[in-house]
Amino acid sequence: MSKPQEKPFGPLQGLRVVEMGQLLAGPFVGTRCADFGAEVVKVEAPGTGDPIRNWGRLQHEGKTLWWPIMARNKKSVSINLRDGDGQALARQLIAEADVLIENFKPGTLEKWGMSPAELHALNPGLVIVRVSGFGQTGPYASRPGFASVGEAMSGLRYINGYPDMPPPRFGISLGDTLTALFAFEGMMMALYHRDRNGGRGQVVDAAITESCFAMLESTVTEYSKAGEVRQPSGTGIAKIAPSNIYPAKDGTYVVIAANIDAMFRRLTQAMDRPELADDPRFVTHIARGDHAELLDTIVAEWSSSLDMETLTARLEEFGVVYGPINSIAEVVKDPHFRERGMVRDYQDPDFGTITIPGVFPVLSETPGDVVWLGPQDVGAHNAEIYGRMGLTEAEMGDLRQRGVI
Template sequence: MTEPEPKGFGPLRGLRVIEMGQLLAGPFVGTRCADFGADVIKVEAPGQGDPIRNWGRNRHDGRTLWWPIMARNKRSISANLRDPRGQDLVRRLLTDADVLIENFKPGTLEKWGMSPSELHAINSRLVIVRVSGFGQTGPYASRPGFASVGEAMSGMRHINGYPDMPPPRYGISLGDTLTALFAFEGMMMALWHRDRTGGRGQVVDAAITESCFAMLESCVTEYSKTGHVRQPSGSGLDKIAPSNIYPSAEGIYVVIAANVDAMFRRLARAMDRPELAEDPRFVNHTVRGEHAAELDALIAEWSKSLPMADLVARLEANDVVYGPINSIAEVVADPHFRARGMVRDIEDPDFGTITVPGVFPVLSETPGDIAWLGPQEIGSSNAQIYGNLGLAADDLAQLEAEGVI
C-alpha cells in the first residue's frame, strides 16, 4: 500500500519530524505532531519494526488494534541504525528536518554518531526531543526505564489505591503518555524559541520519572513544611469532601464532586436536606474534610435509594458536578463525545469501519485531523522518501538486500 503525501491540515503542516524509537512514550510525541499536520517520518528497523505493531491482546484479521492509534498520519521508512549506512541515510534526512524524536536508552544516539552536537553541526535548526526513563543526566540516566517504574519511583504510585493494600498500577501506561505530552510541550517551546531568536535548535530532555513527579500537586510542599507524607485515599481524596463515588439503587457508581461550599449547598438541596449546608460538621470545606466519612455515608444512603435516572435528574436539576463511571462501551456510545469528535468512525482499507479516538484539543481555525491510520508495511515509504534523497531504485534494492533498509 502506497502511503499518501503529507496532508495540508493543522497548525503544524510544513513541519518535518523524524521519529526514531518504539513502543509508547517517544512515538506518542510523533502521534501528537502528526495529528496536527506535521509530516512525521517514522524510522523502523528493517524486518522488525516497532514492537507496538504486535502489541495488544485483541486482533482484527490478524492485525493489532493498538498500531493504528500510534501510527496514524505517519509515513514509514526502514533503516538499520546499527549499520553506518543506515545511520548515514538518517543523517541525510535530518539535514532539513525540524524535529528529531528518540526514546532510546541514553547514550545510544552518541554511539551511532548522532549526538546533539554532531546533529547540530549538520542542521543547527534541529530540535532534538529525547525521551527516557530517568533523563539524559544524573546517577540513574543509564538505566532502562518503563512507565510502571517511573510511576513508582516518582511517588505517583505510592498515593494510588487504598490504605493498607499494595499500590496498584493504572490500567494504562500513564507515565508514557504524560511524558509524551510534556515532551511535545517542550518541543513546541523549543520551536517557538528557535523561530524567534535566530533559528537555533536545542535538546528537549523528557523523563518518565519527572513527568509523573510533576503531577503530584502539593505533595512536596506539604512534606517540606509539615512532614506530612500523603497516603493512598481510595476512591476519594483526603480532606476533600464530598468528592467520591456513590451507588445508585442499581449499584451503578457515579462520581459526585461537591467539595466547594456553593456546590455543597446545591447537593444538599438535591438531597432535600438543605440543613446539611448549615450543619457545623459540614458548613465549610475545612470541616467537611474532617468529617468526610460521616458525610460520604449520608450521601451514599441517599444515592442508593434512587434509580440512576432519578439520581442523575436530581443532580442535573440542581447543577451539581457529577459523572457516571463509564466503560469504554459507554464512552463510545455517548452522544456528547460523538458530537465533540472524541470518538470517530473511520473508513480504512485494512480495517473497514473502525472507531478511533479523535484529535484533541479542538482548534477553531486549524484543527487536527486523521488522514489515514498509518503504514501497515515496514518501510512502505522507502522509495518515496529515499528517492527524494537521490537514491535510485537499484540502489534501494541493493540496500534492502543487504539489510540496511
C-alpha cells in the same frame, strides 16, 4: 494498505519530524505531531519494525489494534540503525528535518555518531526530543526505564489505591503518555524559541519519572513545611468532601464533586436535605473534610435510593458537578464525545469500519485530523522519502539487498 491524504491540514503543516524509537512514549510524541498536520517519518528496523505492530492479545484479521493508534498519519521508512550505512542514511534524513524524536536508552544516539552536538553541526535548527526513563543526566540516566517504574519511583504510584493495601498500577501506561505530552510541550516551546531567536535548535530532555513527579500537586510542599506524607485514599482524596464515588440503586457508580461551599449547598438541595449545609459539621470546607466519612455515608445513602437516570437528572437539575463512571463501551456511545469528535467511526481498507479516538485539543481555525491509520508495511514510504532525498532505484535496491533498509 491505507494511503495518506496529501492535502495539508492542521497548524503544524510543513513541519518535518523524524521519529526514531519504539513502543509508546517516543512514538506518541510523533502521533501528536502527525495529528496536527506535521509530516512524521517513522524510522523502523527493516523487516520487524516497531514492536507495537504486534502488541496486544486482541487483533483484527491478524492486525494489532494498537498500531492504528500509534501510527496514524505517519509515514514509514526502514533503516538498520546499527549499520554504519544506515546511520549515514539516518543523518541524511535528519539533516532536512525540523524535529528528531528518539526514546532510546541514553547514550545510544552518541554511540551511533548522532550526538546532539554532531546533529546540530549538521542541522543547527534541529530540535531533538529525547524521551527516557530517568533523563539524559543524573545517577540513574543509564538505567532502562518503563512507565511502571517511573510511576513508582516518582511517588505517583504510592498515593494510588487504598490504605493498607499494595499500591496498584493504572490500567494504562500512564507514565508513557504523560511523558509524551510533556515532551510535545517542550518541543513546541523549543520550536517557538528557534523561530523567534535566530533559528537555533536545542535538546528537549523528557523523563518518565519527572513527568509523573510533575503531577503530584502540593505533596512536595506539604512534606517540606508540614512533614505530611500523603497516603493513598481509596476512591476519594483525604480531607476533601463530598468528592467521591457514590452508588446508584442499580449498582452503578457516579462521581459527585461538591466540596466547595456553594456546590455543597446545591447538593443538599438536590438531596432534599438543605439543613446539612448549615450543620456545623459540614458548614465549611475544613469541617466537611474533618467529617468526610460521615458525610460520604449520608450522600451514599441518598444516592443508593435512586437509579442512575433519576440520580443524574436530579444532580443536573441543581447544577451539581457529577459524572458517571463509564466503561469504554459507554464512552463510545456517549453523544457528547461523539458530537465533539473525540470518538469517531473511520472507514479503513485494512480494518473496515473502526471506532477511533479523535484529535484534541480542538482548534477553531487549524484543527487536527486523522486522515489515515498508518502504514501496514515496514518501509512503505522508502521510495517516496529516499527518492526525495535523491537516492536512485538502484541505490535503494543495493541498500535493501544489504539489509540497510
